Amino acid sequence: MDFKFEIANAVAKAANIDVNEVFDAIEIPPDADLGDFSFPCFKLAKNLKKAPPVIAAELMDGINDLDFVRRIAQTGAYLNFFIKRDAYAKAVLAKINLEGKNFGRSDIGGGGTIVIDYSHPNMAKPFHVGHLRSTVIGHALYNIFNALGYRSFSINYLGDWGTQFGKVIAAYEKWGNEDDVKKGGIRELNRLYVKFHEEVDNGDKALDDVARAWHNKMEAGDEYAMRLWQWIKDISMEEYAKIYDLLGISFDSYQGESYYNDKMEPVVQELKDSGILKQDKGAWLVDLERFKMPPCLVLRSDGGTLYATRDITSALHRKSEYDFVKALYVTSHEQSLHFAQFFKVVELMGYDWAATQLLHVPFGYMNLPQGKMSTRKGNVLLMEDLLEQTFEKITEIIDKKNPNLADKENVAKQVGIGAIIFNDLYNSRIKDVEFSWERMLSFEGETGPYVQYTHARCCSVLGKATIGFDDADLSLLTSDEEFALIKILSTFPERIEEAAQKYEPFIISRFAMQCAQAFNKFYHENPILKADEDLQEARLYLTDCTKTVIAAALKLIGIAAPQEM
Numbered sequence: 001m002d003f004k005f006e007i008a009n010a011v012a013k014a015a016n017i018d019v020n021e022v023f024d025a026i027e028i029p030p031d032a033d034l035g036d037f038s039f040p041c042f043k044l045a046k047n048l049k050k051a052p053p054v055i056a057a058e059l060m061d062g063i064n065d066l067d068f069v070r071r072i073a074q075t076g077a078y079l080n081f082f083i084k085r086d087a088y089a090k091a092v093l094a095k096i097n098l099e100g101k102n103f104g105r106s107d108i109g110g111g112g113t114i115v116i117d118y119s120h121p122n123m124a125k126p127f128h129v130g131h132l133r134s135t136v137i138g139h140a141l142y143n144i145f146n147a148l149g150y151r152s153f154s155i156n157y158l159g160d161w162g163t164q165f166g167k168v169i170a171a172y173e174k175w176g177n178e179d180d181v182k183k184g185g186i187r188e189l190n191r192l193y194v195k196f197h198e199e200v201d202n203g204d205k206a207l208d209d210v211a212r213a214w215h216n217k218m219e220a221g222d223e224y225a226m227r228l229w230q231w232i233k234d235i236s237m238e239e240y241a242k243i244y245d246l247l248g249i250s251f252d253s254y255q256g257e258s259y260y261n262d263k264m265e266p267v268v269q270e271l272k273d274s275g276i277l278k279q280d281k282g283a284w285l286v287d288l289e290r291f292k293m294p295p296c297l298v299l300r301s302d303g304g305t306l307y308a309t310r311d312i313t314s315a316l317h318r319k320s321e322y323d324f325v326k327a328l329y330v331t332s333h334e335q336s337l338h339f340a341q342f343f344k345v346v347e348l349m350g351y352d353w354a355a356t357q358l359l360h361v362p363f364g365y366m367n368l369p370q371g372k373m374s375t376r377k378g379n380v381l382l383m384e385d386l387l388e389q390t391f392e393k394i395t396e397i398i399d400k401k402n403p404n405l406a407d408k409e410n411v412a413k414q415v416g417i418g419a420i421i422f423n424d425l426y427n428s429r430i431k432d433v434e435f436s437w438e439r440m441l442s443f444e445g446e447t448g449p450y451v452q453y454t455h456a457r458c459c460s461v462l463g464k465a466t467i468g469f470d471d472a473d474l475s476l477l478t479s480d481e482e483f484a485l486i487k488i489l490s491t492f493p494e495r496i497e498e499a500a501q502k503y504e505p506f507i508i509s510r511f512a513m514q515c516a517q518a519f520n521k522f523y524h525e526n527p528i529l530k531a532d533e534d535l536q537e538a539r540l541y542l543t544d545c546t547k548t549v550i551a552a553a554l555k556l557i558g559i560a561a562p563q564e565m
């Protein structure tokens, strides 16, 4: 039985309003003295033309007895419900136990396809922590939508075309050589890219023309240019593969920008036919002044295509290929204008779905101690270095805390990656992330390792138990800490839905943190293995449910839950 739903139902009847509206409005007060579920009456005030406290009092009188409710109270504008703890413990935990790993999942998505465009690093440039944000957020959304019965489809839209290739090839031809690139890989390619920009900044403007000429050669299919292009792409992909491997991420499609080279022409023609494309000083663009945006450039005056040209084409292609209900694009907010522009162009072409189904999911910067990163300036913390340093630091911590841990290397990786991902997903994605080793790696703060450690603690308690707990009497779980923990566990299904609705993985991270904190409080105040047999069984049962839910929440955001650490 879903207590919150039952309460919503009762309130809806008494107030004569929609039950879903009530359900969404019901809160769980942070202070249990104020009730276990609380319905705020502010919103009703306008319609009913009465003060919220008056409405709350009247509603209270109109609600019939609910057999799992101990007491209903009105406090100011709130109608507060106090639940019978024993009934609640039984209902929630039996459900978690029954559903196990599937607790929280549903099929509200009805199999609709959600295409998620994320990670998308740019060839010849290093995979930096900015791409990490896209990867981690996109991957979490992928899992979250799958959990709700959607069919997620991940696309790594590789930046494998465009003027940056012209720049790298120009720089390679001028200052590079094959051996150095073979040895240095992407670092050497990046060195060349950085040097290119330095020279341009120092006044060598002709270089830009050389780069453009290389790019044009690529567009014309020039054999030598294409061979260099493929070579640079292969080297880059090899290094990205190492990172995806470590993160345990793969993609359903790697169709990058270059995939659309031979697919743009008919789309450009369609744009011309539709009459929305205008010629301006030799270039072709879509005027967007009516929508208070600068024009969207579709063809350069030299006939070259642009980032937007490929994105318009890929959106149409994806729609016909995958028939998505939503297509998400996970990038930094720097690209917000680009997405708003090309979404509008697709809509103006007559594709109405663009207005509701194409969605930019922006995020803030990752701030390193030395300031904002820029590949152009070479001020990047390479992903590889970051991962390596994290593993080293975590191994040091584990060596101190648990020197005899089996499979130390693997656990250090899981915990290191947990620390990085959790740090990235702990706040609303639009907020900048401050990168700090101390904060991120602490086993005590609000961190990934803390949550993982709590999960391992659950495993350790269960491992030490000498009695079974399948038939535990769950009505014994009525202490404040037990009840608080159970209440939090019960909200997992709603949290997943909320995370999907808002495209916000941090809702799951926060949930995992709340579970961990509530479990630790319970663990410190309520002895488990030293309790009498009946109580011990019930507490083991609760511990087992907590373990299941924490592991499931971590999994949704791409973090492993080691048994021991």
Ligand code: ARG
Pocket (backbone or CB within 6 Å): 117, 120, 121, 122, 157, 158, 159, 311, 329, 331
């Ligand atoms: N590769 C681009 C970048 O790193 C992001 C691509 C985003 N996806 C898209 N369909 N435009 O900036």
